[in-house]
Amino acid sequence: MKVLITGGAGFIASHIADEYINLGYDVFILDNLLTGFEQNINTKATFIKADICDKSLSKLFAEQRFDIVNHHAAQMDVRKSVADPAFDANTNIIGTINLLQNSVNFGIKKFIFSSTGGAVYGEQDYFPADEKHTTSPLSPYGISKLAVEKYLFFYNKQYGLNYSILRYANIYGPRQNPYGEAGVIAIFTSKLLAGEQPIINGDGKQTRDYVFVKDVVKANVKVLTDDKSDILNVGTGIETNVNEIFNTLNKIVDNGQVEKHGPVAPGEQLRSVITSDKFYKRHNWRPSTKLEVGLKETVNFFESKLVK
Ligand SMILES: NC(=O)c1ccc[n+]([C@@H]2O[C@H](COP(=O)([O-])OP(=O)(O)OC[C@H]3O[C@@H](n4cnc5c(N)ncnc54)[C@H](O)[C@@H]3O)[C@@H](O)[C@H]2O)c1
Known part of the structure; x- marks a missing residue:
């Protein structure tokens, strides 16, 4: 199975890449090294230094015929998103649409998306928030993550793209x-x-x-075989x-x-x-x-x- 992991030179996705490689997946890492580091990249992965907005990514998708896309590359600085909302939207929305369009064109079976359970909910009405909590993002970063969730819903309904949205805590x-x-x-x-x-x-x-990164890795393994397109919180409560x-x-x-x-x-x-209660019900697992x-x-x- 071939997996394309975007942002795999960064903090969270480099750990996911390590585990997918341990499990025998053929891992490709796509990262522009804006906030990621080459030393985080597993030497058994194929590294492609590129931007997710790059239009020529279609060539890569055509050549490699990935089975799964695990998308972690993002502009993830809330303050930067406030200072430069257009830059945030370009990376987080336009860059993701580029990946989604290629995923549909080249038959991706699963698209995993790292969303946020902090910025998407905004100030909470109740604690802990479940996935049904209203979404009132207070920053362009939260808005761009929520927009991608909606695009995923569209790509699923329109083209049948299977997805898992993981709303991470901290x-x-x-x-x-x-x-x-x-x-x-x-x-x-x-x-x-x-x-x-x-x-x-x-x-x-x-x-x-606060969720330990190794728990997040396990969440990313669990959803690999989840055929229900859905939103799942990853938090400790x-x-x-x-x-x-x-x-x-x-x-x-x-x-x-x-x-x-x-x-x-x-x-x-x-x-x-x-709360990860929904994740627990679905996969008998929560961050521990x-x-x-x-x-x-x-x-x-x-x-x-x-x-x-
Ligand atoms: N860290 C958290 O607490 C947290 C919480 C909620 C959601 N997330 C999400 O998880 C994902 C990973 O976050 P992280 O903490 O590992 O951040 P990170 O900055 O360590 O990783 C992001 C990676 O994406 C790469 N990148 C950025 N823009 C890119 C582009 N245009 N093209 C290609 N690569 C690009 C960076 O170089 C970096 O390696 C992000 O999508 C973030 O929004 C993180």
Whole structure:
């Protein structure tokens, strides 16, 4: 089975590529290395350095005749999407349509899409949110992810393209980029290991639902054989605030830092938590890595990078 993984040089999809290769899939990684890194790319994968918006991708689809597309390449910085909505829409919507059109033209059997259970729901009416929660995205990033969900619905109805939409909570773990605006765990971990002081935005009581990347990989394996086109949340249903994240990491790293707060980040969502009950009912599985276990593994990874 041939799988095209977009964004496979990035954080989440590089782990998915590793596991698909372990399972015996013939993996092709397509990435323009905008935020991804060549060192994340599994050496057993075929790497294509290209942009998902590139019109000549049809040649690649025609030559390789992929069975599955797992689509993770994206502009995924919420603040950047606010500053430049057209760039966000071009990558996240136009680039994805390019993949969808090729998927239909060249007989793809399954299209897996990484959506977001934070930005798509917006400020929640109830906690944790299930897939029936209203979608009120508050950023161009959330809007572009929701738009692609709607395009998938269209491509399914019009052409019978089978899809799985995975609405991720906040994913963390080894290989997450600590230099971006998002990814508080990667940012705090790298600062603590460097002996620098992490600054918590506002009172630090804003909550998120943190899912370890290896759990996300399992979700991406489960849906490979799911023939029902549907939307599935990938979240733990557990809310953790930023102060708790800081204090747990601070204890693990043990570099003598103390909790320090800065100004509130404008427009930051207050609470976000989603349930995987639907995923559990369908596949008898939900994310299960305990936060402290995942955080330790994350710290170990960043520490090993420092030593090299
Ligand atoms: N990290 C999270 O908590 C989270 C939460 C919800 C959804 N997601 C989604 O999961 C996916 C992966 O996120 P990540 O955290 O691994 O981010 P990442 O930045 O590490 O990975 C994205 C990859 O896509 C590549 N890319 C970007 N634009 C491209 C383009 N035009 N053409 C080809 N490649 C391009 C980047 O170089 C990078 O390797 C994204 O779609 C993101 O929206 C992530």
